[in-house]
Amino acid sequence: MESISTATTHGARDHARSQAGLRAEFQPTIPAAAALDRPPGVAPDDMLWEETVEPGNYAARVLPRGANLRLTDLAGDTCVQLLVFNAAATTERLNLPDTVKIQWQAYLGQGALLLSDMGRVLASVREDTAAGHDLFNAMSTQARNDTRYGSGSVHGSAPNARDRFAVALSKYGLGRRDIGPAANLFKKVIVAADGSFTWHGDESPPGGRLLLRCEMDVLVALTVTPHVLDPRSEYTVTPLGVTAWRGAVTAGDDPVRLSIPERARAFENTEDWYLS
């Protein structure tokens, strides 16, 4: 490309166009039908999203009800902050206290639901090969990352999750008021009997996967930044693989739905929303 002069508009145009077709380590695959890692049995036209998310960066997307969303810890040291909204009415969003309280369970795992603040199910966990997750701890802020890593700004070496979300959500008409507490995925944290946190963040394997099914039309926003309890002094987090494809709406005899009465009613409320 250095042979193309950019001294004129035509030269600059040719230079710009000559870059087409390059592949970066971190980018979405467009169109998704051309996904490099299409799951077995999924038709190209059913692919919705393939992206490798850079450490420190973010991704956001609207996915339809029934879609499968697979998050892969490619190198075994990713950490994902996840927010989920009802795409059609974004005042409805993931509510972590309701998620743990209603299911009588502090830890996210296979069969769990991500519940909204409107008593509906935004997504369900269909497969989970990570060591564990965390629904209690905070996300990083610029001030925190400035102190801990020297630079927390989004243009610096240790981007913070909160400012990443502010940008990601702004593109969907949302703002800083909408950055609720996020689920921290792929880093296991245990609550001890005295209420203190115990870090088990080094236990998730490379290739660990969390497969979610979207139970509503959702806006998913995520950042890939180190967990706030991560004891390492360096900003350490590895890439996230994101894959999504179309799927069927959850059926009435679904075992997750029927596993406990609270989940069954969450599905009933969700179906009630879609009646209108």
Next chain:
Amino acid sequence: MSTPDVSTPEGRIVYDEVVAARAPWSRVVKAGETLRIVDLEGNQAVDCILYRADDPVERYSAADTMTSQNNVYLVTGTRLLSNEGNVLMTITGTTVERHDTIGGACSRESNSLRYGHHTRAQHACVENFVHDNAQREMGKRDVVPNINWFMNVPVEADGSLGIVDGISPPGGWVDLRAEIDTLVAISNCPQINNPCNGFNPTPVRLIITAL
């Protein structure tokens, strides 16, 4: 802890009112002032969200508060942090062993999951918060995971978590010192389907003192 202490806190009293059972309440507590919440009859959950008075986009963050003290329970000394990591208020004293911030606020919608669709018309804390927020052009977007004063939510070894019988005696109190001007929003919890209010919501007393 066994002797109810309903004496007023140190300082000049600038506010002293009883909040009826099931009611909302909000007021700015100025920097340096202390708000005492008194659980008059015992076992009464008091749901609470804090907002920075001059910029309510900055508000209480349960997650930041828990992370900063590496513990889910709120006790004497806990600094109540905002979503920007700033201290809004500090728990300067309490007669109750611990308070909750993982259990969230009850809502009509969550009640329908927890107890059944027949509870849908019942009053709930989110109704109170949204109603109170509406007077200042805030809304449900601003109802974030809250504090539950006097509520008892243990987390067991297998992850089991739930609201169980309260641990606050009649007259139990908690003192909150504002570190910056803080809008305190309260819902005196109307829940009747679980033990957080002893199945019988009761009034609480709020006393604000200035030194």
